[in-house]
Amino acid sequence: MEERLRLLHEAALTSTDYRNFLGKTFDVLGSTSRAGKFNFSAFARKAGLQSRGFAQEVVTGRKRLTPQSYPKFVKALGLPFQLRKYFALLVMRDEAEFNDQNLSREEIEAKLAVVRERIRGQVAFEAESSDGQGPHQEIFKATQFLSVYAVLGCRNGSEVDDVVRKTGLHPAVCRGVLHHLVQSKLVTEKAGRYKSVHSHLVAQHLPGDHEFKTAYLETVEHLKKRATADFDSPESLYIHSYFSIDRKRLPEFKKRLWSLVLEYIDSCDDDEGDAVYRLLVGLLP
Secondary structure, eight states: OOOHHHHHHHHHTTSSSHHHHHHHHHHHHHHTTTTTTHHHHHHHHHTTTTTTTTTHHHHSSOOOOOTTTHHHHHHHOOOOOHHHHHHHHHHHHHHHHOOTTOOOHHHHHHHHHHHHHHHHHHHHHHHHHHTSSSSSGGGGGHHHHHHHHOOSSSTTTTTHHHHHHOOOOHHHHHHHHHHHHTTSSSSETTTTTESOOOSSSOOOOOOOHHHHHHHHHHHHHHHHHHHHTTOOOTTOOOOOOOOOOOOGGGHHHHHHHHHHHHHHHHHHOOOSSSOOOOOOOOOOO
């Protein structure tokens, strides 16, 4: 994980309200930017704010965010999805006019707790997987492992019958996969309900003979079979694009693509969904 993103996650987890969140976020952006490239005046210009000191006044409590200024802050901050969601909930909790769903404070706190858990899980996983080692590798043994893991993100967990219904796998297969995931400490089990520990599993710095390669190629083969048999299925989407790039910027493009994919998944992921879909991405010359 990049140092800035790690610090932003830590700042979010220790924030008490949206003003505190903004203050700590500005501190991180300032400490990880080149000298002179980030300050309140620069942020005001980027956000399109008329007052150069408005952002600082919001942080110190002299001004408050409004429905007009809020989207400008969000756009200028450029935070990833989970942090944007966390910020939005903090604002909703502290500014009544943002609570158009009429949620109680307890309901908002419950949503905040879910996002905190996902952020903590992502931070922990990135720390464990930075060298490509650790028990998380168990998840990449086969596509069945990935499918089962995908349906275990519900707040209250899933029972075996739920996993069978959503994945379409045989009950014995589901039980075997769940057993492996629990043993690998990727999943917890309580009173017959299974719950995933992390919101995302990221494969990086992996050797060429890693199990992830096998699981990925299995999905590629399945994609080929589905496209051959039922290319015009309304439940599938196929995208094939060629474009010209500057190779020197390839690391930047890969990083941006990775971020966009995770943000898309986060935005449409439904804990109570009734099916598992696979998104396969490959970038190659």
